[in-house]
Amino acid sequence: MTRISATRCVRIVDLALISVGLLSFVLVAAVSIKAADSSPQLRLDTSKAGPRAVEPLTERAIARDYRNAWNAMDQALESNSPGSIDGVLTGEARQELRQRVAGQQKAGLRQVSTAQVHQVNAVFYAPEGDVIELHDTLTCQMQIFDGDKLILTEQATRHYVVLMTPTADHWVVRQLQETQQF
Numbered sequence: 001m002t003r004i005s006a007t008r009c010v011r012i013v014d015l016a017l018i019s020v021g022l023l024s025f026v027l028v029a030a031v032s033i034k035a036a037d038s039s040p041q042l043r044l045d046t047s048k049a050g051p052r053a054v055e056p057l058t059e060r061a062i063a064r065d066y067r068n069a070w071n072a073m074d075q076a077l078e079s080n081s082p083g084s085i086d087g088v089l090t091g092e093a094r095q096e097l098r099q100r101v102a103g104q105q106k107a108g109l110r111q112v113s114t115a116q117v118h119q120v121n122a123v124f125y126a127p128e129g130d131v132i133e134l135h136d137t138l139t140c141q142m143q144i145f146d147g148d149k150l151i152l153t154e155q156a157t158r159h160y161v162v163l164m165t166p167t168a169d170h171w172v173v174r175q176l177q178e179t180q181q182f
Contacts, residue, residue, distance in 0.1 A: 039067065039071060040067055040070045040071065040074075040116035040117070040118055041116065041117045041118065042063055042066065042067050042070075042117075042118045042120060043117075043118065043119050043120065044059060044062065044063045044066075044120045044121075044122065044134075045119075045120070045121045045122065046059050046062075046122040046125070048121065048122070048123065049122035049123060049124060049125040049132070050124065050125065051125075051127055052125045052126065052127050052129065053125070054122055054125050054132070058129070061170065061171055062122075062132060062134075062164060062171050063120075064170075065088065065164070065170045065171040065172070066118075066120065066134070066162070066164065066171070066173070067118075068088055069085075069088040069089060069172070069173045070116065070118070072084040072085045072088045072089070073085060073088075073089070073097060074112075074113050074116075076097060076101055077097075077100070077101065077104065077110065077111040077112075077113070078110055078111065078112050079110070080101055080104050080105045080110050081101070082097060082098045082101045085097055085098075087170075087172070088172060088173065089172060089173050089174075089176075090165075090172045090173070090174055091174045091175065092174065092175050093173045093174055093175050093176045096176070097176075108146055108147060109144055109145065109146055109151075110144075110145050111142060111143070111144055111145075112142070112143045112145065113140045113141070113142050113143075114140065114141045114143070115139075115140055115141050116138060116139070116140040117138070117139050117140070118136050118137070118138050119136070119137045119138075120134050120135070120136045120137075120162075121134065121135045122134055123135055129166070130165060130166065131163060131164070131165050131174075132163070132164050132165075132171075133161065133162070133163055134160075134161075134162040134163075134164065135159070135160070135161060135162075135182050136159070136160040136161075136162055137157065137158075137159055137182075138156075138157065138158045138159075138160065139155075139156070139157050140155075140156055140158075141153065141154070141155055141156070142154050142155075142156045158178055159178065159179050159180065159181055159182060160176055160177060160178055160179065161175070161176075161177045161179055161182075162175065162176050162177075163175040
């Protein structure tokens with residue numbers, strides 16, 4: 001029988017703990033990367049907005065809230081439940097998405113969008129700071145499901161004219177109108 005010294009035993013245990021720690025870190029990082037990949041990528045350019053310049057803090061808030069709105073819209077279309085859009089969409093945009101979800105429910109369909117990239121340009125920012133107009137060029141992969149059966153996959157490019165307005169603590173999408181081009 002081989003004897004292992006107490007010092008060597010401690011080293012083996014230390015190496016095992018370090019290995020478990022590194023494995024845990026790699027797994028957490030992999031899950032984080034996957035979660036980040038499922039969130040829409042957004043590039044916002046406010047340099048040509050006018051007549052008022054967009055302040056850096058406002059720019060970050062608009063980008064955050066617009067990304068949150070797309071996350072909520074994607075969730076609503078994938079789950080056929082419009083509850084996730086409350087607080088991020090209002091007015092016409094909210095009503096149109098509710099109607100789209102109801103249509104999907106009636107037809108037994110659902111939509112899943114992945115690999116989203118939004119190239120967003122601010123084109124108008126009101127002097128009072130109460131509305132901003134964005135032009136969004138979206139590229140993504142869209143999948144349509146009938147129940148659990150995939151019936152269509154398409155690489156899509158869509159263009160949207162977006163109006164956002166501020167609330168007490170965030171920005172909401174008021175209008176989201178698809179257009180052929182800018």
